[in-house]
Amino acid sequence: MPRLPKSNPPVSTAQLAAAQEQFVQAWGQMGPSWGVSRTMAEVHALLYITGDPLNTDDVMDKLRISRGNASMSLRALVEWGLIERIHLRGDRKEYFRADADAWSMARAVIRERLRREILPLLASLYDIRDQTGEHADAAIIAAASKANSDPTPPASPDAIRTHNERLDAMVSLMQTVDRLGERFVGSEGKGLKLAATLLSKVI
Amino acid sequence: MPRLPKSNPPVSTAQLAAAQEQFVQAWGQMGPSWGVSRTMAEVHALLYITGDPLNTDDVMDKLRISRGNASMSLRALVEWGLIERIHLRGDRKEYFRADADAWSMARAVIRERLRREILPLLASLYDIRDQTGEHADAAIIAAASKANSDPTPPASPDAIRTHNERLDAMVSLMQTVDRLGERFVGSEGKGLKLAATLLSKVI
DNA sequence: GCTTATTTTCACGGATTCCTGAAAATCCAG
């Protein structure tokens, strides 16, 4: 994509502010479905779209939110790796600046969500699988039965087979997601964009 | 992956039920972060893990939820394409059966979320872009200014450039997501698994 | 070390989402 110098039309500060505001709102709406609160998304949007480092009071002021909310949201954004703390000379306040790269932002979001959602789920699935799987040898299961002298009859082989097959399918899906995550979101910076490019090039 | 016949150990009905219950809970927890309610996810989990078609009363009974909730959740799941209505002869009740393929499930979820979240966002972004972009020719912007005889000064060229660049980056990211979605989630059945396989094979 | 500026924490209340239960609508057999 060629990057030619663009001559932007004259836009008033009010118009720019209106556009920014709309972006903040649109982004904020998206937030909850991404696993971040609306405010958190709005704060991020504000920092991203203006590009300027802002301090807590700036954020409070522009978004009309409380100090507590601003503080929590900013901290969470730092933890997600979406913004960074910076210190300006001659100013005691802490400033925050958004990562300018949209892909790196997407990467941060995906990474966090994999960590918080997929990994625990995978752990649970392994647990569950062990309760009825061929790796849980009969001794263990017998012990579990005895524990409360299980009076229930053996389950039908069909039911067990279905259960295990579907559980395995689920595990396998989540493993794939996890592996792809590590591969394309893990450590490298450009992994995600690379993946997207690769997929786009395929017939 | 070779599929050998497996000899499952003897598992009591109580143990199987416990494992199913755990699966339902794990899945239910995941629900909200996927954009479906906890109950909806639980209902799906129940249908998926047992494999049997169940009717509304079965679901109410097994999950201890109200008729209204069961009805709404089942309907929503049908709309998402995650389960299907079936009719058993000699029974007036409607039964529901989960799609047995985990990948097709993932595909349904992704498709719906693209439709509900990415597309509207993209539309908003185009809107916003037009307010300050080089495609919004000066006449339009001037008109907007005049409308309320905008008294604010022109915004700094730097601010406008940053704004437009970042907006463009965002638009481009979302367009890529959208394109990949259409390509790999759109109509074909095995698109998603194919994509995952492709990515896994790349160094 | 003391004072003031700044940030963080957290109990409370507000807002939103979710679920219930009963009434209304729909469906089907006879």
Add this chain to the structure above:
DNA sequence: CTGGATTTTCAGGAATCCGTGAAAATAAGC
């Protein structure tokens, strides 16, 4: 058609998530 069986709808209450504001903690300047 009619009656009972089944499903859907929806107002209101329950549960959950979110934001506020003030107090506590921390950090910086003197």
